[in-house]
Amino acid sequence: MWHSIVSYASLQARPEYGFTLTRGWDTKQGLVVLYAEQVYAYENSCPHQQVALNWSPHTFLDPNHEFIQCSMHGAWFQPDTGLCVRGPCLHRQLRSFPVRIQQDQIQVWFEFN
Template sequence: MKEFRVCHVDELTDPGSLEVTLPCEDMEPTIFLVKMEGRIYAYVNSCPHTGAPLNWLPDQFLDYSHELIQCTLHGARFRPGDGYCVWGPCQGQSLKSLPVSVRQRQIYVSCA
């Protein structure tokens, strides 16, 4: 499983999100990180309903409350901890998550 350093933990606010491009061979290279209550999650930037990117503006993946991930195309909402859709046309589906690790305050994400 290939892993890439994507940023320093201080580059990601809490709560906050950050768009990142990975040089992965077998998947969409654009992912995003979400930091919520000190935990960091990574997801492929693709809505399970349409396949479109979730954001229209760079690094903007959270709703106004900063509690849920939101697809700006149709307003679907996803839980940050597991990517599960709790509201919208893809309710019951989930975002594709990626393994995240933090070592020496650097965030690493695996392509698998």
């Protein structure tokens, strides 16, 4: 099902946003990034040790906004593919979510079990 996460206008002002989806006891953490004028969504979990990627709330990108950076070991992931290009999980990928924009809302597809 589609879940509204954040407005596109907000993402244009700050190109990274973390979110939590909850249904009952099931919780999924994710992030959306605006990169090269495209929106991408990923699970907020490093494939190295399954820790959250963010440094602080809604902070996922390196200082130059070129890579998603893991706060634990500094791994770098390409924002458009989720591929790790530096760090302990080299060549592994972040789990992506389908994403769309509907009436200025960034929406992410996620099915709860």
